[in-house]
Amino acid sequence: MADPIPAISVKRLCKEFDGHEVLRDIDLDIPAGTTTCILGPSGSGKSTFLRCLNWLEIPSSGAVFLDGRRVGGETNAAGKVTVNRRELAETRAKIGMVFQHFALWRHLTVLQNVTEAPIQVLKRPRQDVETQAMAILEQVGLADKAHVYPHALSGGQKQRVAISRALAMKPKVILFDEPTSALDPEMVGEVLAVMRSLAKGGMTQVIVTHEMAFARDVSDTVVFMDGGQIREVAPAKEFFAAPKTERARRFLS
Amino acid sequence: MNGVSILWESRELFLQGALDTLTLVLGCLVLSLPLSILGAVLMNESGPSLKRALRELFDFLRCVPFLLLAYVIYYGLPELGVRLPPWWAGLVSLTLYNAAYLVEIFRAAFNGIDRDNIEAAQAFGFSRLQTYRRVILPQAVITAAPLIGNQTITAMRDSAFLMIITVQELTFTANFVSANHFSPFAPFAMAVGLYWLMSVSIEWVVGRMGIIRRSRYG
Ligand SMILES: Nc1ncnc2c1ncn2[C@@H]1O[C@H](COP(=O)(O)OP(=O)(O)OP(=O)(O)O)[C@@H](O)[C@H]1O
Numbered sequence: 001m002a003d004p005i006p007a008i009s010v011k012r013l014c015k016e017f018d019g020h021e022v023l024r025d026i027d028l029d030i031p032a033g034t035t036t037c038i039l040g041p042s043g044s045g046k047s048t049f050l051r052c053l054n055w056l057e058i059p060s061s062g063a064v065f066l067d068g069r070r071v072g073g074e075t076n077a078a079g080k081v082t083v084n085r086r087e088l089a090e091t092r093a094k095i096g097m098v099f100q101h102f103a104l105w106r107h108l109t110v111l112q113n114v115t116e117a118p119i120q121v122l123k124r125p126r127q128d129v130e131t132q133a134m135a136i137l138e139q140v141g142l143a144d145k146a147h148v149y150p151h152a153l154s155g156g157q158k159q160r161v162a163i164s165r166a167l168a169m170k171p172k173v174i175l176f177d178e179p180t181s182a183l184d185p186e187m188v189g190e191v192l193a194v195m196r197s198l199a200k201g202g203m204t205q206v207i208v209t210h211e212m213a214f215a216r217d218v219s220d221t222v223v224f225m226d227g228g229q230i231r232e233v234a235p236a237k238e239f240f241a242a243p244k245t246e247r248a249r250r251f252l253s
Numbered sequence: 254m255n256g257v258s259i260l261w262e263s264r265e266l267f268l269q270g271a272l273d274t275l276t277l278v279l280g281c282l283v284l285s286l287p288l289s290i291l292g293a294v295l296m297n298e299s300g301p302s303l304k305r306a307l308r309e310l311f312d313f314l315r316c317v318p319f320l321l322l323a324y325v326i327y328y329g330l331p332e333l334g335v336r337l338p339p340w341w342a343g344l345v346s347l348t349l350y351n352a353a354y355l356v357e358i359f360r361a362a363f364n365g366i367d368r369d370n371i372e373a374a375q376a377f378g379f380s381r382l383q384t385y386r387r388v389i390l391p392q393a394v395i396t397a398a399p400l401i402g403n404q405t406i407t408a409m410r411d412s413a414f415l416m417i418i419t420v421q422e423l424t425f426t427a428n429f430v431s432a433n434h435f436s437p438f439a440p441f442a443m444a445v446g447l448y449w450l451m452s453v454s455i456e457w458v459v460g461r462m463g464i465i466r467r468s469r470y471g
Pocket residue numbers: 017022040041042043044045046047048049
């Protein structure tokens with residue numbers, strides 16, 4: 001039997017900013033239903049890589065596939081990008097994203113934050129979406145905050161709303177860029193708990209994080225990046241027990 | 254006849270004058286808000302040459318004294334074959350002038366919006382138009398409300414100049430009453446009081462919006 005199509009497949013992805021190469025020749029397959037943690041020192045290109053997956057950052061060359069379908073458009077040799085905006089938006093709607101600083105829409109209540117994209121982008125009926133959104137908020141323990149504005153929430157609560165907002169789109173995969181780095185230490189746990197339960201539930205997650213214990217215990221795969229390249233891809237247990245590369249060993253110690 | 258009785262006798266004229274001024278200002282707001290939003294969006298989205306042309310246009314409008322703009326529109330348009338009654342010529346001048354300032358206010362408000370709020374919209378598959386409609390504009394209007402309020406008060410003050418092109422508004426009324434009764438002080442003091450009252454009302458509305466905004470945004 002042939003391997004199933006990976007949820008995300010990255011082929012020879014490169015990204016440069018003004019001639020400065022930030023990602024070099026990245027190849028990676030992320031199987032559906034798995035949780036992948038991306039580790040690496042600061043400046044190694046983790047955020048840039050994550051943002052290339054939904055084309056928030058336009059790759060200089062290479063390609064990203066979601067369920068076998070190409071994300072974004074074509075970049076030719078001269079660096080000229082052709083992109084079908086409507087298609088890109090449709091693809092993005094299938095990729096959830098959770099930002100380091102939450103990025104909640106500040107003019108909308110918690111419930112509106114969660115229902116906004118399904119109603120506006122997926123054109124689903126408001127009634128349905130609201131019912132589903134309340135169920136999600138219940139699940140992350142924030143049903144009582146549904147009608148509050150984001151500024152009145154703690155960091156941990158904001159990030160749980162941000163995750164709910166992503167979940168409401170019923171995405172194929174959710175990207176997290178350091179979802180707990182902006183949180184006070186006592187709030188990290190509540191957010192990681194949500195991600196842990198998503199992992200158990202079979203959600204495909206790609207998580208840039210510095211939470212080593214979480215990466216070791218929850219993720220299926222660890223991707224170690226350094227200097228804009230992937231240096232090591234390994235099952236989480238293996239990576240932490242015995243990293244194969246010298247850089248990873250130094251990073252872990 | 255003393256000042257008080259002059260005012261009492263002309264009370265309906267003054268009420269009408271104040272209403273006319275309010276109508277002018279409201280009409281100006283209703284027209285210049287969408288116009289300036291469109292201008293600000295165009296400036297944000299257009300290529301360098303159109304952007305430059307728009308900037309020149311708005312800068313030009315802003316540096317013309319309002320009275321002269323009103324003159325040019327009132328006396329100049331007929332030369333081009335467009336004859337507008339004074340009231341409409343006044344409204345057009347007021348709208349153009351006000352919009353040129355509002356464009357700057359909206360542009361600043363657009364720039365002040367958290368990048369990540371816009372990026373989140375993109376990441377969730379919003380089109381450019383949806384991003385404006387659902388994220389950028391609502392936030393811009395909320396943050397710009399106090400400045401829009403101030404600008405509205407300025408537009409109201411500018412509207413007094415329209416008397417010169419015979420638009421019947423509050424200053425026109427005061428002038429009319431004072432000429433009829435050979436008594437300048439009371440009618441003009443009355444007009445000043447009414448302008449003050451209307452400004453205070455606009456400020457009150459803006460203040461209420463500020464309270465709502467703070468309760469939501471912190
Ligand atoms: N918009 C940009 N313009 C220019 N250079 C950029 C831009 N974004 C990132 N870079 C550069 O790309 C490199 C990788 O940045 P990136 O943010 O992806 O690293 P990171 O691994 O996420 O780091 P951190 O752990 O600090 O978040 C850095 O050298 C950074 O300065």
